[in-house]
Amino acid sequence: MHLTANHIIILITVLLLVIVVCGVIIGYLLFTKNKSSLNKGNNLECDKKVRNEIDSIIHTIAHDLKNPLTSIIGFSEVLSTSIRDKASKPDMKYLNRVYSNATHMNELLEGLMDFARSSQPQSIIEDLELGDILQEIISLQHFTIEETDTVINIPDDLPIVKTDKRKITHVFANLISNAIKFVPEGRAPAINISVGENGGYHEISVCDNGIGISENQLDEIFSLFYRAKELDAVGSGIGLAIVKRIVDDLSGQVRVTSKQGEGSIFTILLRK
Numbered sequence: 379m380h381l382t383a384n385h386i387i388i389l390i391t392v393l394l395l396v397i398v399v400c401g402v403i404i405g406y407l408l409f410t411k412n413k414s415s416l417n418k419g420n421n422l423e424c425d426k427k428v429r430n431e432i433d434s435i436i437h438t439i440a441h442d443l444k445n446p447l448t449s450i451i452g453f454s455e456v457l458s459t460s461i462r463d464k465a466s467k468p469d470m471k472y473l474n475r476v477y478s479n480a481t482h483m484n485e486l487l488e489g490l491m492d493f494a495r496s497s498q499p500q501s502i503i504e505d506l507e508l509g510d511i512l513q514e515i516i517s518l519q520h521f522t523i524e525e526t527d528t529v530i531n532i533p534d535d536l537p538i539v540k541t542d543k544r545k546i547t548h549v550f551a552n553l554i555s556n557a558i559k560f561v562p563e564g565r566a567p568a569i570n571i572s573v574g575e576n577g578g579y580h581e582i583s584v585c586d587n588g589i590g591i592s593e594n595q596l597d598e599i600f601s602l603f604y605r606a607k608e609l610d611a612v613g614s615g616i617g618l619a620i621v622k623r624i625v626d627d628l629s630g631q632v633r634v635t636s637k638q639g640e641g642s643i644f645t646i647l648l649r650k
Contacts, residue, residue: 450480501542501627508582509536511543512571515551519558528558528567536573539580539648545624546648550584552617553644557586562639579630579647586643591636599634 454477462470512532516523523530539546558567570585591599598604600622603615621644625632629649636642 447480447484451477451484454480501545503540503542505538505540506543506546507536508539508573508580509534511547512536512550515547515554518551519555522555522558526558526561526567528569530554530569530571532571533573537580540650541628541648545628549621549624549646550582552621553584556617557584557588557642560588561586562589575650576647578650580650581645581647583643583645585641587641590638590640590642591634592638593636596634596636600632 454473458470458473458477461473465473509532516530522528554569557569561567565587568587572583572585574581574583600618601615602619604619605615622632625646625648631647633645633647634642635645
């Protein structure tokens with residue numbers, strides 16, 4: 379029997395499904411074990427050691443799973459080029475689906491690796507101008523902001539915050555990126571950032587006019603791999619889990635309020 383394009387596509391798809399199932403299940407089980415160990419532990423240093431060890435395992439597994447995925451993506455591109463003039467429309471459709479799914483899984487593994495790295499290395503706490511951090515994020519997302527006609531309002535009197543620059547930049551970059559990405563079709567993103575005080579914390583809110591999140595999902599939105607129903611198949615479900623983990627590591631808090639169809643307000647509390 380000759381190995382036709384259909385056979386190759388089936389083989390690639392099966393391999394992809396195995397990688398997806400193994401990667402997601404192993405990653406999720408390790409995270410659950412991590413969370414359970416930390417909740418039960420009484421020794422802070424021991425808890426950190428356990429989490430670091432499990433993070434290292436998650437990172438290694440995700441990294442190793444990326445290798446066959448990279449091959450699948452590469453072979454899909456080569457196969458697509460070589461059979462483009464010979465294959466039927468259904469064959470090309472299936473091949474494109476393999477490529478699309480492999481690319482999505484690759485992004486998921488990248489997110490899992492980011493999650494494992496999110497609490498490492500140890501935080502470097504320093505005095506930082508919040509305004510400079512936000513302007514740097516806006517500069518890095520300049521092209522996306524222009525393409526989507528996004529409006530971002532930032533107050534002038536922003537405080538100096540004691541935090542880790544790399545980690546807090548990741549937090550606000552994620553929230554701003556989500557605010558731009560998840561808006562109803564035909565609506566230009568509008569983001570309002572406000573700052574206040576709440577006891578011994580700086581309270582920094584990112585308000586958007588996006589699709590919003592239903593009230594019954596708000597408790598789950600920061601869970602690893604959880605995607606709000608409003609997002610359909612978009613996103614990996616890892617970004618907000620990383621946000622929460624970083625803020626927790628910085629001894630802060632993260633909260634969200636939302637109204638479906640109107641937008642969300644994510645509030646970060648950082649110690650003064």
